[in-house]
Amino acid sequence: MSLGVWLVGGRGSVAVTSIVGALALRAGLAAPTGCVTELPELRNDALPGLGDLVFGGHDPSAVPLAKKAEALADAGVVPASLVAAVHAELAAVDADIRPLPHAATQAATAGLIVADLVEFRERHHLDRVVVINVASTEPVPGDDPAHASLALLEAALQQDRPVLPSSALHAYAALRAGCPYVDFTPSTGARLPALAELAERQRLPYAGRDGKTGETLLKSVLAPMFAQRHLDVRTWSGFNLLGGGDGANLADPAANSAKSASKQRVLQETLGGQPQGTVRIEYVEDIGNFKTAWDLVTFAGFLGTRMRLEFTWHGCDSALAAPLVLDLARLTAAAHAAGRSGPLTELAFFFKDPLGDVPHGLADQWRLLVDFAAGLAPEAAAGSPGAVAGSPGAVAGSPGAAAGSPGAAAGSPGAAAGSPGAAAGKPETSAEKPEAAA
Incomplete structure (x- = not known):
């Protein structure tokens, strides 16, 4: 294909x-x-x-x-x-x-x-x-x-x-x-x-x-461990430092809030409730495309004995x-x-x-x-009902098409991998920033 x-x-x-x-x-x-x-x-x-x-x-x-x-x-x-x-x-x-x-x-x-x-x-x-x-x-x-x-x-x-x-x-x-x-x-x-x-x-x-590439990847492993061992997670706080274009973008409070909310969902879903604590994200220009996450987890075990886990993740986002x-x-x-x-x-x-x-x-x-x-x-x-293998799924000229859209035509097989394409020459816009939010 x-x-x-x-x-x-x-x-x-x-x-x-x-x-x-x-x-x-x-x-x-x-x-x-x-x-x-x-x-x-x-x-x-x-x-x-x-x-x-x-x-x-x-x-x-x-x-x-x-x-x-x-x-x-x-x-x-x-x-x-x-x-x-x-x-x-x-x-x-x-x-x-x-x-x-x-x-x-x-x-x-x-x-x-x-x-x-x-x-x-x-x-x-x-x-x-x-x-x-x-x-x-x-x-x-x-x-x-x-x-x-x-x-x-x-x-x-x-x-x-x-x-x-x-x-x-x-x-x-x-x-x-x-x-x-x-x-x-x-x-x-x-x-x-x-x-x-x-x-x-x-x-x-x-x-x-x-x-899911770093801190949340670890949460998705550790949180079920706590749940399956019937340990009482009391607090979970995370501190993230990152540079690069993504870090600079997350210096904007609104973008930062969207990212932080995404990172917290795993705890609610795996622990059955949200422990005390927050995720903080800070931009540190000097660390470039790398990121460091430090998390502190406090939990209680048998007879209420209090314990803690700390971990540090240092990774390259890209x-x-x-x-x-x-x-x-x-x-x-x-x-x-x-x-x-x-x-x-x-x-x-x-x-x-x-x-x-x-x-x-x-x-x-x-x-x-x-x-x-x-x-x-x-x-x-092979026996799956409704399979449309080989079809790009486009409905050319179907009702409600976007203005100016020519409709999508079905592609023919045989890729010319790596062949150069013509530049579109359309005007630039600042609607998107180029760095990825990994």
């Missing part, structure tokens, strides 16, 4: 690390460390090959991918030797990371995004394109009556006012273009009733949200997130090929704030993921 991976925030640290990593894997220059889809429990013929991924995206930044990759190498995020080895391939991908479109209304802007996605799919002869949001965290938007249904939303998008936050506008355009959507950030994305309705109408899957981005692209594409639509709740393993009523303990999420992947295998999916 030839698969396009369209990254919203395509020149940010997570996106560029993902692209460099995929190019290095294709060339046999690196091992797939961190890619869980390469584990024996998940690997099967339904997943697109890591060498079959073709990258594109949107970003307001004009910094060339190679220059960004060199900066990441200088910061110790990726090996400089790999950046040098894939320099020509990065230049080829660069033309497919386009400026963010902007038009007079959000309907017209969505139409331009749809046009970019359809052109990318057709020019590279891709079977599918999965859109993944790795842009910076947005503040939580206010309620809008237009979010309640697709009919209300599409009428409101014609108005001269912002109806959807940028992540949700990209989700809307992706679904209109026949592309599954994944939100790797805590932003709104496809989590609106109107967009759930659109996904079902287009028979498209979506997943999210907020990639290096932890990038292989998960590749995993999610492969799994979501395979789910689409198998006829899945709506929320992919079985991908909870990857997210801090997953969709649906799912377990939040990592071990339980792993079992869900293994069963999910097994169900995507060709022998399991």
Whole structure:
């Protein structure tokens, strides 16, 4: 299966690390460390090959991918030797990371995004394109009556006012273009009733949200341990320091609040209540693309004996997130090929704030993921009702299409992996920041 991976925030640290990593894997220059889809429990013929991924995206930044990759190498995020080895391939991908479109209304802007996605799919002869949001965290938007249904939303998008936050506008355009959507950030994305309705109408899957790479990953292991040992967790406080573009973005109180809320959900769900304590996030420019989390847990054991646990996590956001981005692209594409639509709740393993009523303990999420992947295998999916393998899911010219949208055309097989694409030449906008919120 030839698969396009369209990254919203395509020149940010997570996106560029993902692209460099995929190019290095294709060339046999690196091992797939961190890619869980390469584990024996998940690997099967339904997943697109890591060498079959073709990258594109949107970003307001004009910094060339190679220059960004060199900066990441200088910061110790990726090996400089790999950046040098894939320099020509990065230049080829660069033309497919386009400026963010902007038009007079959000309907017209969505139409331009749809046009970019359809052109990318057709020019590279891709079977599918999965859109993944790795842009910076947005503040939580206010309620809008237009979010309640697709009919209300599409009428409101014609108005001269912002109806959807940028992540949700990209989700809307992706679904209109026949592309599954994944939100790797805590932003709104496809989590609106109107967009759930659109996904079902287009028979498209979506997943999210907020990639689980550090402190929350540890919480999803430790909190079930406390619960299963019947220990009384009294307080759980976390202090996070991070730099880079994501850290700078989270210096904004509204974005910080959205991120902190996402990080706390695992405790409520696994412990049956929220212990005293909060999560704090602070920007420290000097630590760059790395992050440090320090957590203090106090708990009571038999006869009320008080005890405590402290842990420190020091990790590299982009290096932890990038292989998960590749995993999610492969799994979501395979789910689409198998006829899945709506929320992919079985991908909870990857997210801090997953969709649906799912377990939040990592071990339980792993079992869900293994069963999910097994169900995507060709022998399991062959008899699946309603399968639409090979179809991008777009309904060209269907009612309610975004203004200016040409409709999505079905892609033809046979990827031209790594081939250069033409720059869109559309005006830049500051609606998205390029750094990822891992």
